[in-house]
Amino acid sequence: SAVISQKPSRDICQRGTSLTIQCQVDSQVTMMFWYRQQPGQSLTLIATANQGSEATYESGFVIDKFPISRPNLTFSTLTVSNMSPEDSSIYLCSVETVRGETRDFGAGTRLSVL
């Protein structure tokens, strides 16, 4: 399975600020995915990021709030903008496996917004 590194692993941020989360994969992948896992909740897909094109956002998520970059086939960033306490969650980077069906996940970024 792919080795996925996320930075930072956790952060505590002030309301109104922004945080950029980095995701580095040890192999080239076509699609990268960003998920949110709110406290006591399951995983929800935020967006799909393809290299060279704009990210595709799921219902309820918008680019202004969660801008995504995908500069190459091994790296992506997710920014959580103008944060509020409701943004406190675990944010997970994910990639397709070699089989193309399942997903590998990073360890996540644990964000707390005060």
Place this chain on the structure above:
Amino acid sequence: GESVGLHLPTLSVQEGDNSIINCAYSNSASDYFIWYKQESGKGPQFIIDIRSNMDKRQGQRVTVLLNKTVKHLSLQIAATQPGDSAVYFCAENYNYGQNFVFGPGTRLSVLP
């Protein structure tokens, strides 16, 4: 370690016993299902998968059962060990879509 989900349903099992974790999925057209294990402080890890043309699949110490009639999926863990303590999620997918829909999760707690 940090809890993934503070209010998840919890299943407590004695070490050595078998565990059964259940999941009701939402889309009758879903044709691919995965069970993930998420330990504290980590991302979800793939355990086992099953396609809708099967009703049972076995792995090492794990078995997944699929009942399409009632849209139900279960994960059986044989001889549960302390290392099995985690949150378990089912996920469903349709026609190789990009969005896996994850179930609410169950916390498995293995008692010594």
